[in-house]
Amino acid sequence: MIFHIETLMLVSVSLNEIYSALTGGPCVFITSRSADGVDDAMANAWNMLHGMAPAVVTASLMTDHTTTKNILATGVFGISVPGTSLQKKLLASGCCHGWEVGDKFVKCSLEKLEGEALPVPLVGGALAHLECRLTEPDLLARAGILVGEPVAARVDERYWENGLFTCEGRPESTMHSAGEFSFFTRGPVRGW
């Protein structure tokens, strides 16, 4: 039932607007599926946009990550942007390797949400979800720099306002690495 409720709360958003869920540097889950169907989700603190309308996304991986191997094999990946309620599961997913534990969704008790446009798992309960196609396979294989183009995006409708992702006045915030084993949440939003 929880799965059903979460799904109902997601709204599809434009690829010209979804950038707002990633700008500002949140920690995310990067999700993938191996060629033989084992799902993975890794915690990622280092990611950036490389285009806004439509969005282009990048993330720092390591070439020997299970995530890297999965994405090179399938050409697709997901990004789920968690709020603070997923703090412990985000940490857990960053503290084990897919090649050690198998399906990370099972190991870390992550709720699985299927992609709508691409065969990728996503992390249910997160505030925003992107389904992406890999665009720079050689760069990923050589240097561990992931670049992709979202083809579908959904956001928890409570965190979407006037075409913009926002945590202002909401119960959850994105989490941002503060170095070592700490993070900060979003402070007040101001105009430039």
Add this chain to the structure above:
Amino acid sequence: MIFHIETLMLVSVSLNEIYSALTGGPCVFITSRSADGVDDAMANAWNMLHGMAPAVVTASLMTDHTTTKNILATGVFGISVPGTSLQKKLLASGCCHGWEVGDKFVKCSLEKLEGEALPVPLVGGALAHLECRLTEPDLLARAGILVGEPVAARVDERYWENGLFTCEGRPESTMHSAGEFSFFTRGPVRGW
């Protein structure tokens, strides 16, 4: 005199620790010098680490940026991480092009701090400064993805504690893009 005071407050920090000034997704100045000596500083909201110890830095540029041309010509660049006191100057530096206005430090009334290790300008009054060598010139020229290795780093000593950059309890915070024309400052830091 202000220049002198600011300089005295900077401490050199290890390339294994400076990552903490960039993790979390702050807006930064990316600074550069043209082959014929014209200095530039651009506002950049999209950057990420790609290594921690020692730090590797990346940023999203456009191939026709003055910054891109300068960095391809010289092979070096700077990153200055501003706090909220530089909010208006950061915005100003993002609202004009070097090829239109010439020296951005002059145009935007930025205080200039010379690099110690590399011939790059840095933005005085910022909380942290990195002097970097370009490592992926072809990637920058082709795709606008900047990758570099810091060779020197300094931090305002008031924002450095136990080998970690922190804004907790300090008067200024880094600024993080919230989409459109808004940003958020750092909320409280918590342990994972």
